[in-house]
Amino acid sequence: MGCALNLWSTTTSATERPGLAGDRDADVAIVGAGYTGLWTAYYLAKADPSLRIVVLEAHTAGFGASGRNGGWCSALFPVSSRRLASLPGSSREAAIELHRAMQATVNEVGLVTAAEGIDCDYHKGGTIVLARTPVQLARARAEVAAAHEWGPGDLRFLEPDEVAAQVRATKVLGATFTPHCAAIHPGKLVRGLAAVVERLGVTIHEHTPVHTIEPGRAITSYGGVRADVVVRATEGFTPGLAGESRAVAPVYSLMVATEPLDAAVWERIGLADRPTFGDHRHLIIYGQRTADGRLAFGGRGAPYHFRSRIKPSYDEIPRVFKGLQATLRELFDLTEVQFTHAWGGPLGIPRDWCASVGLDRGSGLAWAGGYVGDGVSTTNLAGRTLTDLILGRDTGLVRLPWVGHRSRQWEAEPLRWLGINAGLRGMTLADMEERVTRRESRIARLMAPLVGH
Missing domain, CATH: 3.50.50.60 (FAD/NAD(P)-binding domain)
Structure with missing residues (x-):
């Protein structure tokens, strides 16, 4: 790595x-x-x-x-x-x-790890996804409505005071919450x-x-x-x-982790029940409170590499690490916290x-x-x-409907490189567009059919 x-x-x-x-x-x-x-x-x-x-x-x-x-x-x-x-x-x-x-399956993993003595810090605290702008707030409410339409209706909307009972972040207008997630090591x-x-x-x-x-x-x-x-x-x-x-296309996702945080910081942040967390921006972010008291936080933003190349050097992109650190600091108003780890790796994306x-x-x-x-x-x-x-x-x-499914192949290069990186860049631009216009991103609407929605 x-x-x-x-x-x-x-x-x-x-x-x-x-x-x-x-x-x-x-x-x-x-x-x-x-x-x-x-x-x-x-x-x-x-x-x-x-x-x-x-x-x-x-x-x-x-x-x-x-x-x-x-x-x-x-x-x-x-x-x-x-x-x-x-x-x-x-x-x-x-x-x-x-x-x-x-x-x-979330429960199955917990049952098997307990039965087999695999101590992987499994804790089922759910997932909370914050809405921190009016556009994100509308998207959160729409997501809850869609979840109830397709059932089972396990996703619910949280008002700001309900959010604060779980996590205290900046600029929170609401959130979605599902109990069906466990944090693990x-x-x-x-x-x-x-x-x-x-x-x-x-x-x-x-x-x-x-x-x-x-x-x-x-x-x-x-x-x-x-x-x-x-x-x-x-x-x-x-x-x-x-x-x-x-x-499949190997696209990199990168992560950072803080030093163990002291009790006073955790009292201010919350996350006592270790829910995993993110927000409703388009460029995905994801985090958890680890069992040893750190924040582990990741997101997309790294490029796809020509001809699906995978190299150890691609695991570390300083500008992405710096961006993740800045995002986490802003999310929880953390000024003095130190980061001790940074890493990454490829995930597989079918066409x-x-x-x-x-x-x-x-x-x-x-x-x-x-x-x-x-x-x-x-x-x-x-x-x-x-x-x-x-x-x-x-x-x-x-x-189940995914059994036997076969995705068509990705395009040949350079179309694959151009298309995937345009899509990754598009999600960043969609968030920028929403900050400027305060309306749902047109770019994101155009991209939605290409990313499984």
Whole structure:
């Protein structure tokens, strides 16, 4: 990760695992030891302990987004219910059922981590999203109305005094609140999960980059794993696989974290129940109060890199770190606080922004991903769904509308670079437009169909 200092990796211990040494056979080969791959391995091993499951990881378990994210285990799905209902073979009822499944998944993660002894600082305090301008206030009320239209009506509007009971930020006019989110320590979760699946008999080979996935085989420079089912669980790193260069776009999200704050500061800020937080601007921001008393805060703003390149140097963009620090200081009127960590990493964005999971029974190739940053809980749902698909179970999970969905490929370069960066810049301009005009951004309305709304 270059010189960037990742809070989650510096506050948990890692276990080094040997790489693949020659060809081997398995029943299921999983490419990627992030949340998707590990949750899939976990549920498969629990369902059928006789399965030979091998996980192949290019770096170390949790190296990617699973070990770098904002720690929101939420019921958020990257596209709206309206968009889900419009997918082929879907319906309003199916979209609502997926929303309910996401809510249940937040609880499932808590139950499993407790049962397996994974101390990942899980605390279900919900999510509060602040409205800090009149335009944001109107957007917040509209979001609550839309949530009730599509049900279940779990999102509610908070008046300023209700907001102050949870968090005291600047310029607050109102907020939305949902109880369906838990704050976690991402590094503790992914590394704890890796240890659990190993105890269940799963083999994890680290430092073993897969360059080709084909029916019956995952191929590396050190040998291949032959398996009846091969699962692609590579998220933002997918373009590095042969034939997958346009499957998803790796777009970077960056984070900063403060020193542990003293009791007087927390008395002024609030967040006593550790709700995750953000506001209703267009360029996404996200934060949490960590279990050790810090503010961990992130947002978009980093560029997409030509030809989907991923490099350690892209994890750190000083102007974005500086902007995140300034935003957090302004949000809570923090003048003296010091920042001790700054890091980043790529997330995977499919062309239609819709996450998907599936299994091609003819080839034995399975996949899950395209979470657009909403993967902490969605990966758990993906792991349970892949388990049902692989074992041939006819359950409600395999009938959810994201199952079997295939996003079309991204455009070839340079159109991909131009389009994605124009979109990222557009969200910044939309916020600037609203500050000037005090009206809903025309730019944002034009961009909405392109970002899953």
